[in-house]
Amino acid sequence: MDLLLVGLNHKTASVEVREKLYYTAEETEKILPEISRSFLKEAVLLSTCNRTELYGILKSEEIKPEQLIDFLIDKKEAVGIVSPSHFYIMRSYDAVRHLLEVASGIDSMLIGDVQILGQVKDAYEIAVKCGVVGTLLHEVFHTAFRTGKRAKSETSISEGAVSISYAAVELAEKIFADLSKKKGMLIGAGETAELTAKHLVAHGISELYIANRTIERAQKLAEQFNGKVIKLEEIADKLTEVDIIISSVTVNNYILTFPQVKNALSKRGNKPILIIDIGVPRNVEPRIKDIENVFLEDIDSLESIAKANYERRLNEIPKVQRIIDEELKKLIKWYESHQVAPTIKLLRDRFEEIRQLELEKYRNKFSPEDFQKVDALTKSLVNKLLHVPTVNIRESSNGKPESEKIKFIQFVRELFGLEQK
Amino acid sequence: MILQTPKLVSIPKTNYIYIRKTNNSTAVLLVLKIFKIILPILYITTSWLYGRAFFKDKPTARRLKTKFLVFTLSLHFVYLIIKTAELKHPPVTSVFELLNVLGFSLALAYIIIESATKIKNTGFFAILVSTIFVIVSGIFSRDIYGFEYDVLKNEFLALHITSALVGYSAFALSAIYGFLYIMLYNKIKSKTFDTVYKNLPNLEKIELMLCKSITVGFIALTFVIIVGFILLPKAFESFSYTDAKLIGTFIIWLVYGIGLGLRKTVNLPGKKTAFMSIISFILVFILMAFANAMSGFHRFY
Numbered sequence: 157m158d159l160l161l162v163g164l165n166h167k168t169a170s171v172e173v174r175e176k177l178y179y180t181a182e183e184t185e186k187i188l189p190e191i192s193r194s195f196l197k198e199a200v201l202l203s204t205c206n207r208t209e210l211y212g213i214l215k216s217e218e219i220k221p222e223q224l225i226d227f228l229i230d231k232k233e234a235v236g237i238v239s240p241s242h243f244y245i246m247r248s249y250d251a252v253r254h255l256l257e258v259a260s261g262i263d264s265m266l267i268g269d270v271q272i273l274g275q276v277k278d279a280y281e282i283a284v285k286c287g288v289v290g291t292l293l294h295e296v297f298h299t300a301f302r303t304g305k306r307a308k309s310e311t312s313i314s315e316g317a318v319s320i321s322y323a324a325v326e327l328a329e330k331i332f333a334d335l336s337k338k339k340g341m342l343i344g345a346g347e348t349a350e351l352t353a354k355h356l357v358a359h360g361i362s363e364l365y366i367a368n369r370t371i372e373r374a375q376k377l378a379e380q381f382n383g384k385v386i387k388l389e390e391i392a393d394k395l396t397e398v399d400i401i402i403s404s405v406t407v408n409n410y411i412l413t414f415p416q417v418k419n420a421l422s423k424r425g426n427k428p429i430l431i432i433d434i435g436v437p438r439n440v441e442p443r444i445k446d447i448e449n450v451f452l453e454d455i456d457s458l459e460s461i462a463k464a465n466y467e468r469r470l471n472e473i474p475k476v477q478r479i480i481d482e483e484l485k486k487l488i489k490w491y492e493s494h495q496v497a498p499t500i501k502l503l504r505d506r507f508e509e510i511r512q513l514e515l516e517k518y519r520n521k522f523s524p525e526d527f528q529k530v531d532a533l534t535k536s537l538v539n540k541l542l543h544v545p546t547v548n549i550r551e552s553s554n555g556k557p558e559s560e561k562i563k564f565i566q567f568v569r570e571l572f573g574l575e576q577k
Numbered sequence: 578m579i580l581q582t583p584k585l586v587s588i589p590k591t592n593y594i595y596i597r598k599t600n601n602s603t604a605v606l607l608v609l610k611i612f613k614i615i616l617p618i619l620y621i622t623t624s625w626l627y628g629r630a631f632f633k634d635k636p637t638a639r640r641l642k643t644k645f646l647v648f649t650l651s652l653h654f655v656y657l658i659i660k661t662a663e664l665k666h667p668p669v670t671s672v673f674e675l676l677n678v679l680g681f682s683l684a685l686a687y688i689i690i691e692s693a694t695k696i697k698n699t700g701f702f703a704i705l706v707s708t709i710f711v712i713v714s715g716i717f718s719r720d721i722y723g724f725e726y727d728v729l730k731n732e733f734l735a736l737h738i739t740s741a742l743v744g745y746s747a748f749a750l751s752a753i754y755g756f757l758y759i760m761l762y763n764k765i766k767s768k769t770f771d772t773v774y775k776n777l778p779n780l781e782k783i784e785l786m787l788c789k790s791i792t793v794g795f796i797a798l799t800f801v802i803i804v805g806f807i808l809l810p811k812a813f814e815s816f817s818y819t820d821a822k823l824i825g826t827f828i829i830w831l832v833y834g835i836g837l838g839l840r841k842t843v844n845l846p847g848k849k850t851a852f853m854s855i856i857s858f859i860l861v862f863i864l865m866a867f868a869n870a871m872s873g874f875h876r877f878y
Contacts, residue, residue: 312634316775330765330774333781425844428780449846451765461770468634468775475636 157491159296161251162224162243163202163209166265169242176234179203181282187231188286195219195227198290200297202258202279204272206265211255213292221245252296252487256480259300260307261314268313268469273304291562295490303483311475316465321351323461324432324453325359328400331430331451336360341398343367343391344405345377348434348455352402357381365398367391369405395420401431403439410441417444432458494562494569500546502574507538605663612656617715619649620680620708627701631776642700646688653681653711667738672869673718675742680710682746690750690786698776699783702753733808740801745861747794748833752858754787755851762848784847787854788840795833802830825868832857 164177179187184201191199196212203209210224225243229235246254257263259276280297283289289297308314317326325335332338340361342353345368357364364383367390368374374385386394388411395401395417403411412431421429428449433440438454445452492498511534515527522530552564568574623646629638657678660668668674687703690696757777764774777783805823810816817823836853839845845853 310636327765329779330761330777331780333779333785426846427844428847445766448848453768457768457770460768464770464775468772 157248157252157292158213159211159248159251159292160196160214160221160224161209161211161246161254162221162228163207164238164242164244165207165209165263168244169238173234173238173242174206174208176237177203177208177228177232178205179208179232181278184279184282185286188283188288191224191227192286192288195224196288198283198293199288200279200283200293202276204275207258209258211251211293211296213290249484249488252299253480253484255296255300256303256483259304260476260480261304262307262473262476266318267466267473268315268318270308270314273301273308276300276304290560291566292491295487299483299487303480306479306483307476310479311472313469313472313476316461316468318462318466318469319351320455320458320462321348321355323458323465324352324402325355326461326465327432327451327453327458328356328430329359331428332399336362338399339363339365339397340400340402341365341367341386341391341394342377342381342383343388343401343403343411343439344369344435345373346404346434349402349404350377352432353377353381353383356400356402357383361400365394392416392420395429396423399427399429401429402434403432404434405439406435407437407439410439411435412440412444414441414443414447417450418447421447421450434458491562494565496550496561496565499565499568499574500549503545503549503568503572504542506572506574507542511535511538605659609656609660609663612652612659613715616649616653616656617708617712619645619652620684620704620711623649624701624704624708627704631698631701632772634772634776639697643688643691643697646684646700646704650681650684650688653684657681667735671718672866673714676710677714677718678742679745679749680707680714682742683707683710683749686743686746686750694782694786696778696782696786698778699753699757702757703750706749706753733804737801737804737808740797740804744794744797744801747790747797748829748854748858748861751787751790751794751854754783754790755854755858758783758787758847758851759855762851780847784850787851791833791837791854795830795837798826798830798833802826822865822868825864829857829861829864832860 164174166174169177179201180203184203188199188201191201191210191212195215196210197215199210199212201208201210208228210228212224214221222240225240225245229238229240232238254263255276259273261268261270261272264272276297280289280293280301283293317323328335328338335356336359338361340353340356340363342349342364345366353364353366364378364381365386366374366378366381366383367386367388368377369388371385377383378385388405391411395412401412405411417429417431421427426449428451430451430453431440431444432453434455440452442452444450493502515531515534518530519527549565549568623642626638626642626645629635630642657668664670668678684704684707687700687707691700758780761774761777761780761783763769764771764777765780805826836850836857840850
């Protein structure tokens with residue numbers, strides 16, 4: 157297979173290098189026709205925050221992969237920051253395997269990253285739009301989509317929160333059945349707290365109160381999350397109605413005390429309450445955790461959830477590898493069946509099968525001697541009929557680029573109904 | 578709903594002593610013996626599959642567990658049908674026969690809940706209890722065929738027994754959900770975020786399923802008591818309102834009734850409700866064991 161891959165990722169390049177070589181969708185659309193004119197017959201450029209990879213089929217053997225690397229660096233004016241040593245070059249099935257690993261999320265910085273499959277699809281769509289995708293890349297990328305989909309549905313590679321902010325939401329979902337019926341309260345506006353609030357809102361939390369020392373900041377967050385601003389003094393009163401509290405404010409004294417929470421819990425009919433304290437020093441009196449139906453968690457709990465989930469994802473890698481092996485085998489089978497020699501053999505076998513079937517129908521109508529003559533006659537007839545197509549298939553494929561060759565073979569197979577076989 | 582009381586008048590007065598000797602086919606008896614050996618093995622295998630799926634996250638176990646449970650339940654159903662045909666009445670004449678049917682109805686109740694809620698991760702505990710019931714029943718039940726109990730052929734009594742089975746299965750399920758609630762509650766409180774934590778549904782859902790089970794059980798037991806109080810005096814000559822089983826059932830009904838009432842009135846937290854469901858079910862076992870031993874007319878062996 158003539159497939160070539162040149163690229164860099166989080167394993168070979170630092171973030172400074174990766175961001176320098178990052179191609180936006182618009183830039184990709186501009187650069188692909190240029191690559192297609194100068195270097196590749198087919199090309200897909202996958203560029204994300206963690207990788208920039210160019211998949212394609214070289215126009216001629218004279219073109220070297222290093223030329224492509226230099227081109228990618230020059231286009232981003234990244235000489236001096238990005239060097240060829242950051243790149244890896246892969247060919248044929250190694251390149252396919254790598255793409256399947258990328259699409260299934262096991263090559264990501266965060267194993268099981270769900271976004272990558274969408275990014276691979278987007279890269280492919282742009283290449284299709286630019287008209288630089290042929291039969292081979294079409295098949296290779298569709299194998300990658302299928303692999304990514306299977307990895308997600310057949311394994312737990314993408315399951316469980318692996319970021320702290322998401323772990324908080326996961327924890328809330330382990331206590332409450334329906335977040336859309338729950339209210340939240342954000343105290344302070346630290347980065348993690350803000351991200352957690354964002355995830356809670358995305359999970360449909362019904363109402364979000366925001367309390368912050370700086371009212372302007374609180375108002376900004378309230379606009380962002382469609383929440384309601386409250387004063388810090390109002391926090392205790394709101395305890396009776398909110399179910400999830402995220403606190404990350406810098407205070408000298410506890411912002412939530414044992415008597416406040418204990419009192420609020422009896423007023424709220426003992427309904428459970430989740431308090432996530434990510435403030436330093438701690439915002440919530442620790443002995444609150446002893447109150448029944450109060451779940452007090454801190455940054456360590458969230459980290460341990462994220463860590464446990466990540467370990468579970470790592471254990472899923474062998475299962476994903478098995479899916480990749482299966483899909484790769486299917487692709488190899490498809491590729492080999494689209495080569496000239498197997499197609500000619502299939503064509504001859506099909507004609508021979510038809511000949512034998514027809515011959516069997518007349519076996520009892522001829523004497524053994526006559527039957528032998530008919531057998532020889534039909535054999536010769538089939539050979540003569542197939543001679544010209546066989547020669548033409550061989551000659552038409554000679555010197556043709558791989559993608560065109562595959563297209564031609566595909567046509568022959570459809571013409572003679574060999575696919576159904 | 579008004580009960581069709583006129584029909585009850587026609588119920589013949591019988592006594593459990595009034596039995597007839599019947600002939601049994603040896604082939605059928607052999608089939609029943611084979612079933613008695615196979616069923617515990619099938620239940621153990623199903624529990625094992627559910628356990629592997631829950632504790633080890635094994636994909637094969639996850640894929641096969643429900644199918645295997647359906648297979649086990651189907652065979653168990655066939656066994657109960659053959660046994661009923663052979664006995665000429667439902668197999669509910671002893672505590673151990675009842676345990677067998679209870680094991681079946683508990684597993685059946687679980688699979689109905691599993692398909693209705695799509696929560697497939699609580700099966701291990703329910704099926705484990707079913708397995709224990711089936712094993713205990715298999716070891717201790719005496720296979721006495723060849724006697725017919727006329728009283729057990731009455732369709733109203735069949736209704737009485739079925740309601741009792743539904744009720745006690747629901748109580749068993751509530752205890753299982755209570756156990757799961759406490760387990761998950763403690764895991765979150767102690768910050769143990771392991772596979773068990775990951776595989777359990779959320780606290781509110783478990784609590785909801787627990788409360789629904791108790792409600793179904795309570796309604797079924799109410800029905801058992803009503804039907805029993807109307808029917809039994811007509812069916813048994815030796816009927817007594819002070820029979821141990823009647824008192825025992827009434828105490829159980831009262832305990833669950835008070836529990837449901839308390840939950841509504843004093844906003845009982847989930848953990849306390851869970852504890853109560855477990856303690857109540859233990860009480861069911863103790864009371865039923867005593868009641869069976871002391872009951873007069875309400876026993877058949």
